[in-house]
Amino acid sequence: MKLGAEGVIPVPDASQAPADPGGAVDESLLEELITEAQIVLPVDLSALANRCAVALGLDGVRLYVVDLQQVVLVPLDESLEPLPVDASQAGWAYRTVSPRVTDNGDGLIVWVPLVDGAERLGVVAVRTATLDGPRMRRSRMLADLLAMVVTSKRAYSDWIVARTRTATMRLPAEMLRAFLPPRTIGSKRCVSTAVLEPAYDVGGDAFDHSVVKNVLHTMILDGMGHDLASGLTTSVAMAGARNARRGGADLPDLVGSVDRALAQWLPDHFCTGVVCRLDASTGDLRWINCGHPPPLLIRAERVLDGALDSPPQPPIGLHLELGPAARQIHQTTLQPGDRVLLYTDGVVDARDADGVEFGLDRFTDFIIRASAAGQRPAEVLRLLSHAILDYQHNNLRDDATILLFEWHPRHQ
Numbered sequence: 096m097k098l099g100a101e102g103v104i105p106v107p108d109a110s111q112a113p114a115d116p117g118g119a120v121d122e123s124l125l126e127e128l129i130t131e132a133q134i135v136l137p138v139d140l141s142a143l144a145n146r147c148a149v150a151l152g153l154d155g156v157r158l159y160v161v162d163l164q165q166v167v168l169v170p171l172d173e174s175l176e177p178l179p180v181d182a183s184q185a186g187w188a189y190r191t192v193s194p195r196v197t198d199n200g201d202g203l204i205v206w207v208p209l210v211d212g213a214e215r216l217g218v219v220a221v222r223t224a225t226l227d228g229p230r231m232r233r234s235r236m237l238a239d240l241l242a243m244v245v246t247s248k249r250a251y252s253d254w255i256v257a258r259t260r261t262a263t264m265r266l267p268a269e270m271l272r273a274f275l276p277p278r279t280i281g282s283k284r285c286v287s288t289a290v291l292e293p294a295y296d297v298g299g300d301a302f303d304h305s306v307v308k309n310v311l312h313t314m315i316l317d318g319m320g321h322d323l324a325s326g327l328t329t330s331v332a333m334a335g336a337r338n339a340r341r342g343g344a345d346l347p348d349l350v351g352s353v354d355r356a357l358a359q360w361l362p363d364h365f366c367t368g369v370v371c372r373l374d375a376s377t378g379d380l381r382w383i384n385c386g387h388p389p390p391l392l393i394r395a396e397r398v399l400d401g402a403l404d405s406p407p408q409p410p411i412g413l414h415l416e417l418g419p420a421a422r423q424i425h426q427t428t429l430q431p432g433d434r435v436l437l438y439t440d441g442v443v444d445a446r447d448a449d450g451v452e453f454g455l456d457r458f459t460d461f462i463i464r465a466s467a468a469g470q471r472p473a474e475v476l477r478l479l480s481h482a483i484l485d486y487q488h489n490n491l492r493d494d495a496t497i498l499l500f501e502w503h504p505r506h507q
Contacts, residue, residue, distance in 0.1 A: 102406060103184070103197055117129050124150045132244045137252040141172045144219075145395045146278055149234040152225050158209070158241060159185060160217035162259050163294045165477045168217055168260050177244035194234070196226060199311045199358075205231065207238040211246040213281035213288075260295070267326040268297045274330050279473045280304050284375035287500035288473040291478040293491050297324030299366065300439050300494035301335050305340065311373040312340060315437040315497050315498050317387065318366040328364040330460060332411055336370065346484055348371050350411070355411030365412030369437050371500075375486055378429040378502055383394040383422050388443075391436040391459060392427075396467050398459045403427070403435070434472070437461065443494035445483050453486050462499070472499050 128147045135143050142159060148156040159168035159178060167177040168185050180186035188206035192215065195206040205221040219241055221234040249255040264272075287304040290299055299318025304311065316332055318325035334382040335356035336352040339349040350370055357365060367387040373380050382390065384405050394401040405425045407412070414422065429435070438458070445453040461482060465475040476497055483495055 103195060109355070121470060123423060126232055126284065129240065131241070135173075135244075135257050137248040140241075140244065140248065140473055146216060147237060147240065148221060148233065151235070151237060153221055153230065153233060155222045156237060156241075156246070157220040157222075158217065159220070160209070160245065160255065160259055161189060161215065162261050164261070164292075164480075166481075167261070171255075171258065172287060178493055185220065188218050189215060190302045190477075192471065194231070205234045207234050209238055209242045210247065211242045211277075211284055212475075213279045213280065214246075214277040216242055216245055219442075221326050233403055238395055245364065260483055263294045266293045267323045268293075268295055270323070271299075271326040271330060272285075272351060274305055275301065275334050276305065280306055282306050282309075282311075282375060283498060284309070285373060285502050286472055287311060287313050287425040287498065289315075289496065289498040290476045291494070292480050292484060293450055293494070293495045297494050298327070300344050300441065301329040301333055301439075302496055302498045303336060304498065304500070305337075306375075307340070309370075309374060309376045311375055312371070312501060313371045313437065313498055313500055315387070315496060316366045316368040316370060317441075317494070319410075319495070321494070325366075328357065328361055328366050328412070332366055334366070346370065347422050347424060350354070350385065351414075353411050354414045358415050363413070365410040367410045371435070371437070373429070373435075373500065373502060375502065375504070378431070378433075378504065379426065380429050380435070381424055384408060385414070385422075388438060388440060391438075392429075393434040393436060393459070393463065393466075394430060394432070396463050429502045430476040431502065431504055434462075434466070437498040439494060439496045441491065441495035442483060442497055444493060445487050445495060453483060472501060 125158060128143065128150055132143060144158055158171040162169055165180055167179055169177045170191060178185045180189055184195045184197050185206050188208050192208045197204050201228050202222055202224045207219050207221060209217040209219055219238045219448060222409065223230055227325060289302040291302065294351060298321030299489045301316045303314040306401055315335055316329045318328040332353050335353040336349055339352035344352060368385050369387045369390055372380040385408055390403040392399045408423060442454045443453055444460055461479050462475055466476055476499055
């Protein structure tokens with residue numbers, strides 16, 4: 096197999112498999128290892144992954160998980176060094192969600208993205224002396240298996256969570272992040288992705304998204320203040336929304352439940368927010384804006400000015416005191432490929448050393464350019480969050496949260 100540009104080897108097409116199946120596979124051993132994966136301690140996951148690789152006829156594998164800010168890929172083997180997301184072949188596989196093959200002199204390394212559903216977790220480095228269609232397919236199978244194992248383990252493993260941190264997290268951020276869903280979720284018809292900064296010192300910002308059958312639920316919140324109480328406010332709001340949603344509540348009842356929860360348990364606190372409901376079968380979008388910056392609609396690589404604007408309504412937690420009897424629901428129908436952007440004011444209010452705001456135009460222009468360049472939504476927001484941090488020299492004055500969802504009913 097010949098080297099391509101920059102020493103990168105073309106990835107074999109697994110569908111064009113040769114007669115030789117890439118070496119015999121001990122299915123009984125593989126079955127035993129899959130069963131063991133259910134009970135293995137997270138710290139022993141690297142050793143188990145290597146045994147799975149050997150059972151598949153490969154030479155070995157290394158696991159890397161992305162850090163909280165998606166800057167480096169951290170190995171689960173503590174003897175190895177992290178790899179930069181923006182300047183490594185491993186990072187290329189992570190950013191593009193595509194395999195990358197390189198020659199390290201002693202054999203080949205197949206960098207395969209570690210993905211659970213729509214959520215990018217990291218990469219795996221599969222070592223093999225030779226590479227053909229069957230071995231490429233087995234590398235992907237191994238990555239899929241390890242993605243499910245990592246996802247199940249990190250739900251209760253402080254060790255895996257700690258490996259993804261590069262700084263000390265403050266208590267308000269620890270509490271709030273315990274409530275946050277995965278950064279990216281999706282189905283065949285829609286995807287939602289979000290980022291939140293500062294990663295280790297967040298105050299009252301939060302996001303939530305969930306897919307229920309053919310309906311995508313999204314929400315962004317901005318709590319009053321920047322302390323433990325503001326984080327508690329948005330945490331109660333998220334819990335109230337999920338409780339209502341899981342009980343089958345429609346959009347107005349869901350927001351009403353959160354209003355009542357804050358009024359009852361935290362009567363002196365409130366938060367602004369936008370709550371959306373997208374029917375992925377029809378493109379029907381309904382939303383309620385509770386004193387928050389209006390969502391933005393991006394269509395055909397441009398922002399449709401005022402498309403999702405609405406009359407102001409009281410923040411969540413103040414509606415029972417200040418608002419009318421019922422929240423006002425707004426509705427529109429998306430077109431295939433439309434993207435809806437929710438954000439908190441810390442995004443556009445970010446200022447550089449000269450006091451110049453990052454601004455709404457710079458914000459939307461960045462997303463449009465990155466999307467036009469073919470970047471996936473999760474990668475667009477990763478790059479944007481880093482641009483905002485760089486703009487303020489990694490010293491955000493306010494939380495900055497962005498949630499982007501898109502509708503693609505004909506997506507294959």
